[in-house]
Amino acid sequence: MRSLSLVARFWLSLSLLLLLVLIPMEYALDQLLERFYATQVIEPLLYHSRQLAGMLAADEGALAAAPMMAEMVGGEVVVLDAAGRPRPFPGASAIAVPREAAQAVIAGRTYTGPLRTPEGRTFIITGVPVPGGGGGVLLLAPADPLRQSFALARRGLWLAGAAALLLGTALALVLARSLTRPVREMERATRAIARGDFSARVAAEGATELGRLGQAINQMAEQLETHERRRREFLADVAHELRTPLSYIRGYTQALAEGLVTDPAEVRRCQQVVMDEADRLGRLVDDLMDLAQMEEGQMAFEMVPLDLHVPLLQAVEAVRPRAEAKGVALVADLPDALPPVRADGGRIQQGGVNLLDNALRHTPAGGEVRVSAVGGGGRGG
Structure with missing residues (x-):
């Protein structure tokens, strides 16, 4: 040297x-x-x-x-x-x-x-x-x-x-x-x-190449951290939503299998509950499949001029048996004149069924669930 x-x-x-x-x-x-x-x-x-x-x-x-x-x-x-x-x-x-x-x-x-x-x-x-x-x-x-x-x-x-x-x-x-x-x-x-430590950060100083690289690393870490947090929250929500229908199905089928319910009317009621919860579980699985398709960019929407009466009434009638079985009044308060919209009727019906299903789960017997809509810039619920 x-x-x-x-x-x-x-x-x-x-x-x-x-x-x-x-x-x-x-x-x-x-x-x-x-x-x-x-x-x-x-x-x-x-x-x-x-x-x-x-x-x-x-x-x-x-x-x-x-x-x-x-x-x-x-x-x-x-x-x-x-x-x-x-x-x-x-x-x-x-x-x-x-x-x-x-x-x-x-x-x-x-x-x-x-x-x-x-x-x-x-x-x-x-x-x-x-x-x-x-x-x-x-x-x-x-x-x-x-x-x-x-x-x-x-x-x-x-x-x-x-x-x-x-x-x-x-x-x-x-x-x-x-x-x-x-x-x-x-x-x-x-x-x-x-x-897997997405909280790691670097000191990105200045507008130099190293500074921009540090900013890119920090942005990547933030995005990964956000994605991981949302993934965990989503899994927790899914587990919670799936646990309820599975608990009903397990409880009622066990009661039927062990002969704890013998009255024919009660047997039919238990069977109906199992069927309703199985349908609800199927809708949850369908929602998960739709979410997966949306993340992959595979979700297809049929956007056509639509009268909102049709999908909203279909959603009401789809959940009406469950409302009657629970003793909850289900009222469709829809005006005759609603402006046409360009939307996917099937998706609107699916969203309406999910909303009504949640409303029924949180409404006690003797209560009322009302579906209403207002056109012309008004507010509806």
């Missing part, structure tokens, strides 16, 4: 520093990319695989929906029978799935892993068993585009380091001191985010 010039020493120092910084950043970036990979590829594949498996367990005719599931993930689908053989159907993939994948799903286990075809194509494969021992479902998503993006991201990181090295030779010491602190802080934050 004594025979080297000061510029060369600074250049070597900056080179070493960049290596020490870029290598941890590469690791942290890999962690983030792996998390992104699992969230954007593997989890959606497993979700759609389980959706299709559940549909096949309920109805063999759901096999026709298998190609649609493959289109949703931009990949291919294989459905296995109980013996582990691929089932033929229009749109079925011709790719031979690994033996261990078929054996795993037939044995009732979930499978995820890579697949490379003899032609050199690479896929990410996920497999789930069909409930009831009816075979399995495997979805295959192309891995080449995503892995190419990862390679470009890594290559861009190293190219940026090389550019910084060439441009900062004359100011090596200053750059070394100014780069070390924020980069290490970003490393700490990205590692924390990769571990």
